Amino acid sequence: MSAAGEGAGAVPGVTARLSRGTWAALVVLLTGALCMALAGKLPWLVKFPEAWALPMTQWVGQGMEWLLGLMKPAMRLVSAGLGVVMEAVNWLFNALPWPVLIGLVTGFGWWAGGLRLAALGGIGMSLVLASGYWTESMNTLSLVAVSVPLALIAGGAVGILAYEFPRIKGLVQGIMDVMQTVPTFAYLTPLLLLFGFGPVVGLIASAIYAAPPMARNVLLGLERVESDIKEAAIMSGGTRLQQLFLIEIPAAKTQIMVGVNQCLMAALSMVIIAAVIGGFEDIGWEVLLTMRKAQLGPSLLAGMVIVVFAVIIDRMSLHLAMTRERHDLRIAGAIAGVGVVVAILLWGRAAPGEVAVMEPAKQWLDTTLSRVLTRNAGTLDAIKNGAMFYGLLPVRIGLDGAVLPFTWGFQWTAAMSAWFLGAAALAGLALGLAGRITAGLVLLILAGVLETGVSELPWPFLLVAVAAIGWTAGGWRLAALTTGLMVLVLFSGLWQKALLSLYLAGVSVFACAVMGGLIGLASAASPMVWRVVRPICDMLQTIPLFVFLIPVLMFFQIGEFSAFLAICMYAIVPMIRYTRQGLVSTPDELIEAAISSGATSWQVMREVRAPYAAPTILLGLNQTILYAFAMLVIAALVGTTGLGQSIFLALGQADVGLGIVSGAAMAILALVADRLVQGFATKRRAALGL
Amino acid sequence: MAMSDRDGTSVETGAPAIRCENVWQVFGSNAAQKLRAAQEATGGDRDATAERLQAEGLVPAVRDASFEVREGELFVIMGLSGSGKSTIIRCISRLLEASGGKIEIAGENILTANKARMIELRRDKLGMVFQHFGLFPHMTVAENVAFPLKMQGQGRKARLERAHEVIDLVGLSGREASYPRELSGGQRQRVGIARSLAVNPDIWFLDEPFSALDPLIRRQLQDEFIKIQATLRKSIVFITHDIAEALKIADRIAIMRDGKIVQIGTPTEIVLNPVDDYVREFSKDVVKGRHARIKSVLRPLSEAPETMPDDPGIRADMTLEAALAACMSCYEPVPVHDASGAVVGIVHPSDLAAALQVDEA
Structure with a gap:
């Protein structure tokens, strides 16, 4: 090996000052x-x-089946109970005349954020109505409406417990870390066995998926309450419960509301992913179905409906979290009242299907897109x-x-x-x-x-x-x-597949790091660029994972390249954000010190801003890696090989062993990458004395 | 440092080191344009212009400031936080673009200098020390100090050599390989001072360099700073909010309030002849005896009584405090001698006591 020989040849003279990295x-x-x-x-x-290789899939499969068998009767009962609740909620959403719901959402928007959010609510919901996917949307909404309260209660309780009992805090955080890295689809296989086929599985999966962000934010918010406030509560003679519920939780409200926002978004995203198991005429299923039939127009429109929901839910809940100012409740009531009046006037005359004015547009979009793509x-x-x-x-x-x-x-x-x-x-x-x-x-x-x-x-x-x-x-x-x-x-016997996943994640992360880094740099250097990039980033982060598949499939059909693109679109955002954030948050005095030393702007960037931003940029890279792994599994839907494929296979065959082992392998890859990058980031931060 | 020769600094080149003429710094959008409009509308009246700008939602942080810093002079700008002192030093170093007026460094108008010229000036002529040190956390002490030299394009060996010299000057030898986080606050500011001196600048800006330090360390660094300045004789703009610090080190002091310079004078003038209540307020807590000289209470020989039984050896350049200590037991006027020993006037011990009285507000 000439390569190794020459590499080693440079070493002897400098052995004394070889760093750890060089040795490695x-x-x-x-x-x-x-x-x-x-x-x-x-x-x-x-x-x-x-x-x-050890027959891990079999061991895990047998073990899990035994365990699941034990839990099954109880779980089936839960499933039946939840099924009843869901039926009821679903009936309610479908029975609610559409003008009433549009009025309610618009009125809520007014109350939460005035004209802008009211317009967002009104126009968004009208678009959903016009798209002709009203019924499917209501089915999706009812899933979210049931799973979110479950997640909020579970997550809130876990967060409060972890805060109250520091001894379990480490454990809880560890479990939440793992839950965040285990791919969402991997939950589905065991849940399918436990709860039986049907929408309840999706509901529970989304509640499980959405609970950790809530727990994290509750814990964080409570921990951040100033000690003065806590001590004042103690000195006022409150009992522990009074301190918690009358002082600390209200004081942590903003952070908790951020948790609610993240919980909502996660639940929506997961409900749509869970449509893969089918059995429920929701909007995610519609996207999947039309995608499989290569009906571009309809799948694009259905995707748009999902995005509309995501944007409405995100902006309204975020606004509730971030601002205290509320608008006149009477006007909100009046707007909702208009909805009711319209509903009464139209009673029995305008079913949602009949007002779907975009139905012809769907066909037109379909043929036009096909023609453009063929050309x-x-x-x-x-x-x-x-x-x-x-x-x-x-x-x-x-x-x-x-x-x-x-x-x-x-x-x-x-x-x-x-x-x-x-x-x-x-x-x-x-x-x-x-x-x-x-x-x-x-x-x-x-x-x-x-x-x-x-x-x-x-x-x-x-x-x-x-x-x-x-x-x-x-x-x-x-x-x-x-x-x-x-x-x-x-x-585990899945090494070869793990390598394939590693390769696709690696290439995507590399592309994201280079492109995202450059865009982040440009955004940091020029506020003009950031003004353009920022809303795009916001949008990309709001869109549920699933929707990314639609455009890439449209242009590039099934295959690895489409998966690569979908992963990049989703995973590039944190890289851009963190790079910019790191570069612009350099303390003024450091920049002034460099300028007054006669540094040019480029020198300031290279010598001061970039090294100072390094730990932040590394954290961005870390997020990008986690995002890439999260999307990797979803991207398996558009035809990739590797662990994602195995997870789907397991789902299709209800093979718990394979599902769990490949899910765990995927989580391990993500976890290892996460820990390594975090390690470097911590080291850099320590080197900067932060 | 001897006080007596302060006011007579020799001027070698004719042009002062720094000259500020009617400098304005206004924050807000389109500041320069709106300032010009306001000045035209008010005929250049300072307060009316400022009011007009404020009404438009702009913030006039520096209002019509004019002063000169002579070569080799230590010029202190003092004021409370928000008085515009940090802003004005940033205008002179052009970290901020002044909205109006003229700023000259060694006769060169720097407000019209282009970017390249400014970089050149900063690399060769200007040095700056910051309140919170502004040390680069990812560089060692030596690398921090050598940074301006790196910007000059000096080779690694040359710049580390020079860095070592200045590090030695500030008494940090042996800490070259340390990182800023490993140093105490006082040591960090020594690094900041060393860095600003690395290129041997003609003009030295210090923005509250000792304000973030403990009182003991502060005094120690002030003393060392005075010693360094005694040998280097830089032209200095020094910002502080501490009147004691200003009186201790300054050749001349400018006192700022609400963006305006309200008084410029030597420490003695500031202490004994404050122009308004604001300045008086500052000097109230100052032990005047330490800063005022016999000269300020000297009476002519013509007022002398026929016999002066006591001669405790008072000299004209003594501080009031020292003089009072010398004539503790005297009740009659005593003669005052000059450096050669000749009697130049008399002083009443009661005048000394009156001058030292602390104002009661």
């Missing part, structure tokens, strides 16, 4: 070189033999194939596998490998001689990874890499934790 990179490089060298003789080094099919295909052949595929299966005469025009040969690695080694050496040894080593490692392909990386290399990064980011403990978790995945 060196070890990883040597391991990789060793694996490459021995790959021919010892094939098990590269591909983990299936015979070595541009060549261009779109070229984009997709270009990205696949020259971007995604080489990362996935390596240059040696992806460079073929059919796509690149020539065949990758062993000699080319040698040249490629040799060139990388030279570049690495140059970096090393310039005093940036770690960067040189990392460059060499990346070249090796690109040559081999992420999905074909030898497992010892990957484990050593995780350990090395863990050690650099947070010491032995972190290294042991992350490597241990990865070993679990290795023996």
